[in-house]
Amino acid sequence: MTTLLTHVTLFDGQGGEPLEDGALEIQDDGRIGWVGKTRELPRDIRAGAQKIDGGGQFLMPGLVDAHIHICWNGEESIFELLERDRSAILLEAVSLARRTLQQGTTSIRDVGGHEYIEMHLRAAVARGWIEGPRMKLSGRVISMTGGHGHFIAREADGPAEILKAAREQIKAGADTVKLMATGGSATPGQDVMASQLTQEELAAAVAAAHPMGRTVAAHAHGPSGIQNATLAGLDSVEHGSYLNEECAALMAERGTQLVVTLGVANPEIEDVHALTPIQRADYERRKDGIQSSRDRYIQTLQIARAHGVFLACGTDAGGNALAPHRHAMAREIELLIDYGVPPLDALTMGTKHNARVLRMEDEVGTLERGKWADLLLLRGNPLEDPRQLRAVAAVWKGGQAVDLRSGRLDD
Template sequence: MPTDTNWILKGGSIIDGLNDEVVENSYIKVENGRITEVKEGEPGDTEGFEVINCTGKYILPGLIDCHVHLVWNGSADPQSLIKNEENDRIALEAYKHALDTLKLGVTTVRDLGSPDRTVLHVRNVIDSGLLSGPTIIAAGAPICMTGGHVYYLGYESDGPDEVRKNTRRVLKEGADLVKVMATGGIYTKGEEPGSVQFTIEELSAAKEEALKKNKKVSAHADGIEGIMNCLEVGIDTIEHGIYADCQALEIMKNQGTFLVPTMAVMRQLISSPDIPAYALEKAKQVVGPHFSMLQEAVQIGVKIATGTDCGSPLTPPRYYYDELAIMHEAGMSEMEVIKASTSVAAECLGIEDQRGSISPGKFADLLIADSNPLNDLNSLRGDKLVMKNGVLVS
């Protein structure tokens, strides 16, 4: 959304999302929604700018969530709530969840599965400036096998030709990337996370079509066989990756494949008996191996981008900050977690030239926090100013 106000944020300590150094007593100029200057010291002439005194505060890039489902509300069984709803209502609810996410400081999300064009419309309305909200990078409807993982959100496709056709379809509908379901998962009855769904030929068809439009492919991939299939065809981002072993993680590192772990949702799934029984049972089995996998991925040096699966059962948007805490627990430093949530996440989404760091030319998506998140990531849950495209959100 365009802004009439140009800003100078002065006196703050800047964590720019790219570099390890925190630059104290700095200022940031924001003009027409973009960062135009970032320097140490005093800003000089401030005429024509609104000045925000950030002395004692910490400024970092707006946070990015690489895996959300905006159509779900994070209740115990969100799919059951939208199952019989019209798409117009689902889209309105998705907008509400997007706005809630933005207010928390998450200025960009990647939506990895929504029915038909619901979230694509929400993205378009925000992009046009009609309504404020986070930047949404949207997959539209996921491509899955008939009766496969979250088939109720997606376009069911069997065989390479149908996958090809539906990949072309979502791209024609305006998807920013393609989401495929390579294995079974937790939140669909009658399947196992370890089981293969799409074949290599099917995954390959999706990848080929995405490449023609210069788009990335993200795969829901829990089991090792499905993960290896994804790596063989060059899928760009592995979601969850629960049973990725050392060999798979090494390949990911060498190929530059991103891992989007989504740890918080798994812990939430086992936190309450209110979720559907089939999901609870499966979640209990995967939560341990999933965390061990993340620890190994950190040690090996796989590119890890923050993603939560927010919207899924018992995981409303505020669980973003739980995700950060779990990544830290798995061995990432506070700075590594911040990079995974800003510059690395932007690279995962292919928007690193626009967002994800504090440098001239980037959109002014910023958080102004009261205390140093490098001392305690949980402090980001507290009071903060959120700026999106140069407009103050809260």
């Protein structure tokens, strides 16, 4: 029997204002059927369906997180996590995957895994052993010797080694190849403005990935790294916190996607004293940078929008000790709005645009007939109050209602 959601404010993710008193049909095959006004529902669809009255709540596509680290908890440092037994990492990742889904994030792109645990996680979800979002994965990140994240990376130098390193990830099951094009703040002692890996080295990853139908993503903060990545033909630049006019023009011309990660640069800290010693140390180290990175990201977003750069977003949850998974996508969209992105555009970034980064735009990201019924029902309208993104009433993935009761992140 098909399921009918009626009397909802329906945001279809296609860029327009939401439809008042909307209805959506979930077909037996888990895909979306009819979408429109409740009062215009065809009689035959209404007759044969199980009805759920949405009572004016807000229905939108499931969120898509374009930059996450599903194996790491975002509470301990990477160095602590690397000390831990592989099985313990895996068991926590199972929990993180379920909780991510419970928050309404129905698809993710992991851009930095842990000993390929994420590949097994994806397989377990696909087989129905555990609950979790749809996943696109990068496997191990690739960095130059001693580059950003070298302690977790496949280190490689020179185009030939990069080519091999990229092919190793694809062999292991990667959908995207992730490289480090500049320094990063999570690696002690690095300069985020300094480029790492040359344009030729980055281009070698493209040469490995594109013929295999895979995408290539680069971590890049400073303009020289952003420029190298764009000229090398990469699909996306991650973070891009020091985007300038010249890089933005180049990215727009080449169609390079920018995946901003605001939450990781501006951690949500209600009480400094409640932090663990590791988190406290991380916070003290980065405290001065947090305010400036906020100002800088407002500029990055303005420049990107002015030049028409394709904008997407990710949480970077798990990326460091102050990047928790709790409400991560909700918070990312709240920050986008806070930093000046119109609410409608911010919500479109977190759904339709991110689906395109994952190359899943034909399957998810908007509420259209034939796509997967990956749905998020919120108690209030996030276009009026972004905090409503945390007020999850129900989640469906592929038409299946997700159990929200067990082990929620906001318990």
